[in-house]
Amino acid sequence: MHATSAATAGALTFLWLGMVLAISFLEAPLKFRAPGVTIPVGLGIGRLVFRALNLAEAALAVGVVVAVATGGPSAAVVTLTAVAAVVLAAQLGLVRPRLNRRSDAVLAGEDPAESRSRAHLYYVGLEIVKVLALLALGCLLQAV
Template sequence: MLQLIVLAAVPFIWFGMVAAISFLETPLKFRAPGITVALGVGIGRIVFKALNTIECLFAVVLVLALVADPHVVPVPAGVAIGVAVLALALQLVVLRPNMAQRTRLLADSATAAGGRTAADARNGGTGTLQGIDRTDVATVAANAGAKTATAPHLSYIAAEVVKFAALPVAGIAILLAAI
C-alpha cells in the first residue's frame, strides 16, 4: 500500500515543482524591479541546483518503488516515469554543464558592465539609468548571450516540457490502476 501511495504521489509533487519553478518563477524573476542579470542568473543557478537535487531524489524513489514490485505499476506509468527520469538525466549530464558555463560568462559580463538590470539589457533602449548608458548594457548582455537562447537552453526547456507532460501521465495511470 505504501508503495502505491509513493508511486501515485511523487509524480504529482515532482510535476508541481517543475511547473512552479521552471514555468512560473524563472520567467517572472527577470521582471522584478531592480533585478540585475548577474543576480537573476545567480538565483537561477541556486534554485535549479536545488530543484535538480530534489528531482534526483524523486527519480531514485520512483525507480526503487518500481523495482520493488514492478507488477503494481501499469505499463503506461512505467514508461512515463522512465521518460521523466531520462529527461532529467539528459538535463543533468548533457545540458546543464554547458549551460553552467554560459551562465557564469553571462554573470561575469553583467557584473563587469556595472550590474545593470535585466530589463535594461532586454530593452536595449537608449538613455540612462542612474547615469549608466543603457546601450552598453544591451551590448554586454547580447555579447554574453542574454538575448538569444542557445541550443542547450532550448533543449533544457524541451526536456522540462517532456517531464511536465510525463509526470502527470504516470500519476494518473497509477491512480487509475489502483481503482
C-alpha cells in the first residue's frame, strides 16, 4: 500500500477508534451515574451525542475507504475496512432506528422497566466488533 494512503487511512482509523471508545464505552455508561441525571435526561443527551458521533463516524468511514481504495491495499486491509464500514452501516440502518423508537417511548412517558429492548445489546456487540476491526486495521496500516 502507498505510504501516504496508509498514513492517511491509519490516522483516520485511529481517530475513528478513539471517538468510538470515548463515547460508546466511556461517556455513554457514565452519564447515567451522574447525580441528577434521570433516564429521560440521559436518553436525550445520548441521542444528541450519538447523532453527532454517527455523523463523524460516517465521514471518517468515507475517508478511510477512499484512502484505502487509492492506496493499493492488501486483502487484509480491504477486509478490515469492509468489516468496519458494514458494521457501522448495520448500526445506523438496523439498530439505531430500533433504539430511537425505544427512546421515543421512554421520553413519551413509558416506564423503561416495563419492556426491555435487546437493541442496546446488539449495538454494543456491533460496537465491539467495530472496535476490534478498527484496532486491527490501524495496526496493519502502521506496519506499511
